[in-house]
Amino acid sequence: MKLRSENKSQTELAKIKYLCALDWELINADTDYYTHGYHPYSAKYIPQIPNRLISAFSRKDDLILDNFVGSGTTLVESKVLGRNAIGVDVNPLACLISKVKTTVIKESTIVEISHFLNNLRRDMFHECSSPDWKMLREYWSPFDKLHPNISRWYHLNVIRELLAIKTKIDVVTNTEVKDFLLVAFSSLLRTVSNAKSGFGNLMIDKNAPPKNRIAERFSLAVRKMLCSLAEFNTVATKSQVFIFKHDSRKVEFIKDQTIDFICTHPPYMSAVPYAEYQKLSLWWLGYNQYDIEKSLIAGRRSRPDTPQRFLHDMEMSLLEMKRVLRKKKYCCIVIGNPVYGGKTWKLNEIIKQNAVDIGFTHLKQISRGKYHSTMGKMKEEFILIFRND
Template sequence: MDNKFNKNKNILVNMMRTFYQTKQANLFGEKTLEQKYLELINGEYNFSNEIEVLDRIDWDFKDFTTQYLTHTFHSYPARFIPQIPLTFVKLFTKEKETVLDPMCGCGTTLVEAFLNNRNSIGNDFNPLATLITKVKTTLIDEKEFRYFNRKLAVMKRYLDLDYRRVDERINNLPNRKISKIFNRVVISKLEAIRETLLEVKEEGHKDLFDFGRVALSSTIWSLVENGNGIDVDNLFLKKVKSMQKELNKMAKIAKNVPEVKVICGDARKLEIKTNSIDLIVTSPPYVNALDYYRAHMYNMLWLGMDFDLFRKHEIGGHSHFIINRFRLLSEYLGDMLRSMIEMNRVLKKDKLCVIVVGNSSLEYELIESHKFFAEMGKKIGFKPIKTIFRNIDKTRKYTSADIGKIDDEYILVMQKLDNTDVSADDDNFISEVVREQMISFREQIKKVQGTSIRGRKPTKERLLKNIDKISEAIESIPKDIKIKR
C-alpha cells in the first residue's frame, strides 16, 4: 500500500515538475523553445561540452515563463530572469553542491538552486532583499498555515470595527513619513495587519511572521504603485493565499529539501568560508543606475527596517558625487573589485563565477561594466572564459533614461584558476587597479567623446569637460575608494 502510494506520489511530483519547468506542450506535438532549452540543460556533458552548450542557448529567452512558484512573491528592481541562474546551476553543479549569490536581491539564484536540490547561500546588504529571499526558500507545513489562516480570519472579522484606534495607530507608526502618503483607512488597516503579524511572532511562529511580512510589504508596494483606492485587507489576504499556494507547490517539487543560508551583509566582506563554494551566479547593481533603498522605501519603513546603513554601503547608488559623476565610477569600480576578490576567496578552485551586468552611462559616456570586471578578474586569479550578450525586454522598468537606460545585458563567465593573494581590504591594490582602469577609460574618451548620447545633444565643449572631470576623479581615487565607516 505504502509502495503504491509512494509510486503515485512520485509520478505526480514528476508531472508537476515537468509542468512548471516547461510550458504546456504545443498542441501539434511540436516542441516549444522552452522545452528545447530544458532538454539542452538537462543533458549530461563533461566540462568543455558544457561550455559549448552555452553557445547553443538563445539567451534572450523571449516569451519564456519567468514568473512561477515563489518567484511571484514580491517585486524587486533589476532582478534577473530565473533561466540565467538555472542554466549555470544545471550545467555546472551537482545535487547538494553549494551555489552562492553575494548580491542576491530577491533570491532568484537561490530559488533555482532550491528547485534543483542544490544548497545555496544568499547575501545582500538590503534587509528587505534578505527577508524576501528567506521566505521564498523556506517551506512551511500545512498545520502552520491552518493556524495562520485562523489568525487572519479573526483579524478580518474585527477589522472594520477597529477604525476607532486610527489616531492611536498613526501615533504608533514605525516612521512618521509613511502617514503622509496613505489615507486614514489604509493606515488603520495596514497597522491592524502588522499588529496581527506581531502576535504571530510572539506566539512563536517566526517563519509565518516573515512570510506575512513579505505579503504585507508586497501589498504596500501595490498601494504605492496604484494609489489609496484599493481594498487593502482583501489585497493582503489574496496575496497570502496565492503565496501559500505557490509555496505548497514548491514543497511538492523540492526533492530533499536542500540547505539554504541567507546573510544580511556586505559583499565586500563576505562571512563565508574560504574555498567552500561550487558556483557563483550574481548580478551586481549598475553604476549610477538606481538606489535600491529608494525603490522600496515605504515598505521598508513600514516593516521597521533601517535603510540608513544600507544606503551608506550600497554599491553604485547615484546619490553621491553629484558634481563629478566620474568619482562615482571610481568608487563603484573599487567596490566591485573588493567584491570580486571576496568571490574569488570563497569559490573553490576551477569553479565558475558568473556576473550579469548591463551597460550604463555617465555624463553621456558609455560605461561597459563587464569589460572593467573581466580586466579586474584577470588580476585576481580568474580567467574570463566568455562574455554572452543578451537583449533584454526594453519595457522592464530598470531606471530612468536620464540616469542611464539599460536595454542589453552581458553575462561574464569566469573560472577561478588561483587563490588571489590580495585581500579585499588592501586599499593600495584597489587604488592601483582603479587608477589603471580610469586612465584607460580617459584615453578612450579622448579619442571619441559622447559614446552614449541618447536623445539629447550636448555641446562639444560640454563633452570635452568630461576629460578634465575624469582627471580630477583620478586624483581623488585613494580617498573615494575607501569604505565609509
C-alpha cells in the same frame, strides 16, 4: 593525466557551446513560477538564468554562492535543483524575501496562516470603523523625523488599514508565519500607495486614485503566495539554504575555497537605487533607508565619485569571490551596462578585466541582447563566465 585534463576541457567547451546556443532573451518566458512571484524586486533576474547556469556548472549537493542575492532567485533555483546555497545581501528586505521564498512550510504552519486571515477578517470591520489614532501616532513616532510625509504617500484610510494589519502581524510569535505575512504585507505597500505606477522610481502622484479594501488585497496576496508555496513544496529538495545580511565586500564567515559555483548579479553601478525604490517597505518594516543606502555598492546616486566607488567596491567583492571559490570551479556574473553621467558604462568589459587581473580566467561572454526594462536605462545585459585558476 594529459588525457584527463583534455577530457575535462572538452566538457567545459561543450557546456559553453551548449549555453551559447540557447536563447537568452527569453521574452515570453514564465518568470513567476514556484515562489518567484512572491514579491516585486527592482532589477531581479529571471529564474531561467541561474537555473541554466547552476545546471551547467555544478552538481547535486554542491554549495552555490550568490553574494548579491537580492530577492533570492538563485537560491530558489538551487533548492529546486538539489544544491545547497548561500545568499548574501546588505539589504534586510532582500534577506527577508529570500528567506521566505526558499522556506518549505509544513501543513500545520499553513493552517496557522489561514487562521490569521480568518481572524483578520473578523476584526477588521470593527477596527477600521473606529480608528485608533493614538496607536497610529505611537506607531509612527520613531519615523517622524525621517518620514514626516507619510500621509502624502498614503490616503488616511489606507494607513489605517495597513496599520491594523501590521500591528496584528507584529504579535505573531511563530517566525515562519510572521515572515510569510510580512512579505505579503510588504508586496502590497507600493500598489496601495500614491506612488506613480509604471515607474521604477518612487514619485508621488497627486492625482492617485483612492485605494480601498486593503485587508482584502492583503488576504488575496497571502492566498496567492500559498498557492505558489504548494507548487514549490512539491519540487523543493532537502538541500540547505543559508542567508546572511552582510556586505559582500568582506564575507569572512565563508572559509577559503569552500564554494563550488558562484552565480551572481551585482548592482549596475547606480542604475537602481535599491533603498530609495524600496523605501515604503523599508519604512513599514522598521529599517532605516539611509543606513542601507550607505552600505550598498554605489547605492547613492549622482555623486561625482560614484563610478570610482563602484569599481573599488566591485574589486573587493571579486577578491572575496576568488578567495572562497574552489580551484578550477566556475563563476558566472550577470551584468548590464548602465547609462551614467550621460555615457554608457561598459561594465561587462570593466568587470571582465578586473576579474582577469585578480586571477580568474575569462571563458566566455554571452549577450542577452537588449535589456527589457521599464526604466530603459540599461542598454544590454551580459553573462560573464570565469574559471578560478
